[in-house]
Amino acid sequence: MTEIPTGPGHRGPKLHVSNGTRARGRAIVAGAGIVGLSTALSLRRAGFEVAVREREPQIRQTGAGLGVWQHTITELERIGLGPRLSEIKAEQSFQRFRDPSGAVLDVGDMPPGRVMHRRQLSALLVSAVGEENIRTGKEVVDYTEDEAGITVHYADGDQERADLLVGADGLNSRVRRRLVPGSESHYDEEGHHVWRAILQFDGDIGDGYPTIGYHRTRGTVTRLADGSCFWVLAQFGVTGGFTGSPRQEALARVENLHDGPSRFVLREVVLATPEDSVLDNRVAVVPEIPRWKSNRIVLAGDAAHAMSPHIGSGASLGIEDARVLGDRLSQADIAPALDSYQTDRIARYRQVRQHAKAMAAAPTPVSYVERFSRYLNWLNNTAA
Template identity: 40%
Template sequence: MIGAGIVGLTSGIALRRAGIDVVVHEQAPEIRAAGAGLGLWANALAVFDELGIGDQVRAIGKPSEMYFHDPAGRLLETPEFGAEDHRYLLVHRAKLNDLLADAVGRDNIRLASGFDAYEEYDDGVTVRLADGTSEDADVLVGADGAYSAVRAQLVPGFPAQEHRGHRVWRAVIPAAGFTVPDDRLILGHNRCRGGYVRTHDGHVYWLLNQFDSPPLTGTSKQQVLERVVHLQEDGQPSLLADLVAATPEEKILQNQIMLVPPLPHWTSARVVLAGDAAHAMSPHITAGATLGVEDAALLGRLLAPGGDVPAALSAYETDRIPRYAHVAQLSAAVEHAPTPQEFARHYAAFSHWMLSPQPQQPEKQAVQA
């Protein structure tokens, strides 16, 4: 396993529960997570329940709802969809990563152990690491994110690409000194979206993103404050602006959004991609982690000690690629919605589809990994 992020660690847990010996290699010197808050939808929580850690995950999260408002504070209603299509769990990425690392077993994680290359054979794969050592395995799982080194070898010519003009700013700060009566997500002007959500531990997670952003100037805080006006009515007070103003500059995370283009394949006979390594997408649908957790669960269901690795990976790819092609279509409908009301409606349509029961998944293949 390459990558000790959410998907890599969840894959490790799923494979261990299937009876497979797992070693997770992580190039960083510690378990850490880039980002702040993370939304987990019901399908991800069902996976964690299946893996025996659902209650622990819920204990570090706050039940929340994904409803949108306009800058005047009016709810953008989507009456054709039910309440269950709006509910998710907000967790802190770093806390979730620590929980997953404990569940997979710290002894099964090799830190400061970056991936270099692999050599694939009929009966296995040899993984060469950046420190000059190597390991033999039956299967290599590349869960090493949008900039995946495993993908670069497995599917050359498909590097991560900028989602041009799409920027995001976010932070988690203590709620002390603020009255935050509810969670609020706002669809504003100039292609801006943002808001704030209360966490389970007395903090507030705020975010703001913009499609088609002009070139950036000033500090990260100045950039957010320039855009937060697009999320409020003229002259009206803004709790979001107050939260941003109270955030230390060094706590603000600012990113150019990166995407992985559609890949012609995700697997070979002995190598497989999962999570952002295979399908990094825009966070405006806030489902990347949940969909990656689904990847991990499917690998755990398909792989079992002693058998046909290529058949299992082929079944995984056959299931996943069409699903993500449809995700891309639904995500594009949200992004290019002409009005805030249409954005809200397309978003609810996406979450409804994602949470709906999927067709019967492939049968487990007996393998050793």
């Protein structure tokens, strides 16, 4: 067993943040996803020295498009990424939806959205955090907590001390399951299933308005800034029992989105997708948990609240968690800051869950869009 050197700081007075001032403490963030990396930036702004520890040998550079809103941009700016956001190219925006007849469902107050490449956002966050502050191949398997700090234990036998541990380790968070026994993730009650891919497709893809179709199916295709295409198909109420490949199952859902035999771009794009490029997920979620923290351990992002992706904002909300945590830690000592963060987050997610439920239960395409619009306006206007 090796103890990872933590710098002189944890045991002595010489812990520093990058501007040379003395750090308020040392934090370990478990997980280098979008939320873990955002948390590192936010905690650094609060005066902490931050070390990010990622289980995988490399930071995930895959994934498809990510829907972002004004809320996402505001939160990224608030953790200090504003001046660098132009490095992520602006991509096609959408504000309207269609029904299967092709009619536009214009609910008037739908906030504009954009789609960015996850990989680009992740790369920008890594660069802002600094690779020297991130270690890969470090799987957190346990932690112990005492009055003076925490010890994080890794799968390879190493251990490391710090003042604070943030579990940003995603849907199946080890930190959450240790902190809140019985909080295992489970498949979404709505039977939500998602198929998606990115591919090179040079043909015309139309206006990119998402379609809200029959049998609780939704789908869209968007052009990303690098010229590639991102498509996504999703359906509630899927009970499994698939007989086809992921691409065939996706094609079967396309039929729920389009009346009549005329040309439908999404069908063409799915047909043009190489079979092995189709990502296919049965949606899993985290149950509502009664606590997000102890005195020195705290959760953020999917680790605390992975929800069905039909709200199109899990990452955005996780970045908000990161920012709120940093705000609270800049205003108070660790234990009271975590108290205040938990109170704020539990109340916030109670409302997010209500919106998510209402959307999933929408009886018609237009009511789905109205509820989505209501949710996004609420999200854009209510971050603490």
